[in-house]
Amino acid sequence: MSTRDEFDKNTVEAIGKRASYICSNPDCKNLTLCPSAENEDKFIYIGKAAHITAAAEGGPRYDSNLTSEQRKSTNNGIFLCSNCADMIDKNNGIDFSVDQLKQWKKEHEEWATQNLNKSLNSLITTIDGEHTARGKGNVTGIKTTKPTFFKPGTKSTAEGEGNITATYIGS
Numbered sequence: 675m676s677t678r679d680e681f682d683k684n685t686v687e688a689i690g691k692r693a694s695y696i697c698s699n700p701d702c703k704n705l706t707l708c709p710s711a712e713n714e715d716k717f718i719y720i721g722k723a724a725h726i727t728a729a730a731e732g733g734p735r736y737d738s739n740l741t742s743e744q745r746k747s748t749n750n751g752i753f754l755c756s757n758c759a760d761m762i763d764k765n766n767g768i769d770f771s772v773d774q775l776k777q778w779k780k781e782h783e784e785w786a787t788q789n790l791n792k793s794l795n796s797l798i799t800t801i802d803g804e805h806t807a808r809g810k811g812n813v814t815g816i817k818t819t820k821p822t823f824f825k826p827g828t829k830s831t832a833e834g835e836g837n838i839t840a841t842y843i844g845s
């Protein structure tokens with residue numbers, strides 16, 4: 675069996691923390707930690723420190739030009755949720771290039787840096803209750819420009835003459 679250049683414990687931890695333990699795939703950004711319901715000392719963790727170029731020869735995106743040290747360095751890791759970590763290695767990695775994963779990592783680390791000490795509430799608009807757009811002409815009931823979470827039970831109706839919009843999401 676060939677040797678694998680696995681990340682050590684400190685490297686895994688650094689890769690996770692540098693990503694705020696949030697998946698670096700821009701289309702995903704899943705949170706990866708929560709408390710265990712059955713054991714108050716434990717937690718559920720679905721994150722992975724994934725190799726950008728494979729830990730062993732023949733693996734996804736393996737780069738023979740890297741030294742063993744480079745291959746197991748923080749620089750060669752990207753933090754992903756378990757699903758995305760599996761996804762990037764399907765078809766032995768041909769669907770996701772090294773450049774693409776490095777871009778994900780760079781942008782995610784910038785995003786994490788910008789959002790340190792900010793509330794998730796500031797990133798997502800929450801709307802609930804009943805809303806009615808009523809009248810003549812151009813009337814919009816709910817207008818939101820940011821990513822929006824509609825609480826279960828939210829109701830939006832429109833009535834009137836002209837260009838009546840119940841809910842509009844956009845800028």
Ligand SMILES: [Zn+2]
Pocket residue numbers: 697698699702703704754755756757758759
């Ligand atoms: Zn993900």
